[in-house]
Amino acid sequence: WRRSIGSDPGRHVTEKLVICCSEIDSATWRWVAPYFPDLTWEFVACKSRFGRGLQNFVNLGRLSAALKSVRLARRNKGAVLVTHGPTLAAWCALFARLLGVDVPILAHSFNFVALPGRLKLVVFRFALARVRRFVVFSQVEREVYAAAFHLPIERFEFLHWSVQPPAVASPDDPVEAGNYVAAIGGNARDYPTLIEAARELPDVRFVLVVRPENLAGLKVPQNMSVHCNIGFGEAMNILYHARFMALPLNDAQVPCGHVTLVAAMHLGKAMVVTDSRGVRDYVFDGENALLVEPKSPAALAAAIRRLWDDREFCGRLAEHGRLFAAKSCTEGQVAVQFGGFLHELVAGRPQ
Known part of the structure; x- marks a missing residue:
């Protein structure tokens, strides 16, 4: 990786690959790719597999997307893998371990409504030890997840939930009229x-x-x-x-x-x-x-x-x-954070 130092988070010069694994199955969703036009991006989305009953037992769409992402990383030395959501992070990290793929993983949007149960927690601890950095949306989550998964708190980086202002459907035509x-x-x-x-x-x-x-x-x-x-x-x-x-x-x-x-x-x-x-x-x-x-x-x-x-x-x-x-809380904040992650990979600083 090579990086041009400056205020613009997109000033990177590289032919390396960023693999973005998420639940979002949309051709228009590009995460922060527009801020990094000199990077090559590959988006891998979870797709529904088999019937609802089996899906409730194990989400094969997530499993398949994680495996595909790790295989892409294996074929592209120097790739970076970004996951969105805690379960995808665990699957990708687990497959990276099993397949011996030394890809730096950034676990973005790492957030649980409730922590996993005891058995799943053991699996998550084993898998997530392979993750280079976690991005969480509150300071308290740094403490909670570091303790739960037996990981150094320094691996958990706080970032405000940061997005573009939301798109409002038919803003001049209220779904609900009146004061509420x-x-x-x-x-x-x-x-x-x-x-x-x-x-x-x-x-x-x-x-x-x-x-x-x-x-x-x-x-x-x-x-x-x-x-x-x-x-x-x-x-x-x-x-x-x-x-x-x-x-x-x-x-x-x-x-x-x-x-x-x-x-x-x-x-x-x-x-x-x-x-x-x-x-x-x-x-x-x-x-x-x-x-x-x-x-x-x-x-x-x-x-x-x-x-x-x-x-x-x-x-x-x-x-x-x-x-x-x-x-x-702007999308630019996410780009700055991701640019910093890439810069640390270049500098080779301990994570």
Whole structure:
């Protein structure tokens, strides 16, 4: 690898190959490839294999994509392998071990809703020892994953969830008309608490975008509308037209909600968020959000009422959030991080 030092993360001169293994099966998704036009890129996507029953037992699409990626690395000496998601990282690292392929692996988007069970944890520890660097989206995850997988914490690099502002489907045509509070997402969400808070606020309308299992066994109040399994652009339309967003999380340790948080900030939305260690790198009480204690319908309802009634304060939080996202949560940040990883490979510094 050769790198031209400068402020532009794309100033690399090389004929080496970057292999990008992900769940995204789209010909238009190029990750940060446009920032590195002098690199050769190969994108390997997971594709569905066999029936749903077998897929629930073992995801053969992930297995096949990981194996293909490692074989590509074996045929191209000096390649770099980037994985997206923890399971793909483990599969790629395991195949690299088994096939004796000495490819540097960058495990990007390394995030668990819940840590693997005991047996899978043993397998992950064996496999992930082969990974050169992990990119996580909260500081607390560095500590949690380093301890769980018996790895040096220095291998885990924190990076804010960083993307382009989200594409809003038909922004001039609201999916939901009128004033409302939006709540979006399915991972580690505490919708029972939000539903109880909504019952205390009968004059406030709520619009939820969730998975069906998020509301299983729950009775939704009349001031709450629900959308399940809609497209991302439609979900962003609902967020775009909301007064602000509520993000109820299961507990004070949850490292989830980053995608929704950053989308809301990019769209200029204030937020009421459960105070969790996993989101403290993004939200700051009274600056760009209101933080509330977990599992407290009363606290959640009070914070929602405050933003609903005080539009000036709500707007101030929203603007601070937008500025934060514009500075710290852009796709360019990902390119800078990846450029730094390549530079370390060139320099040969210990990982």
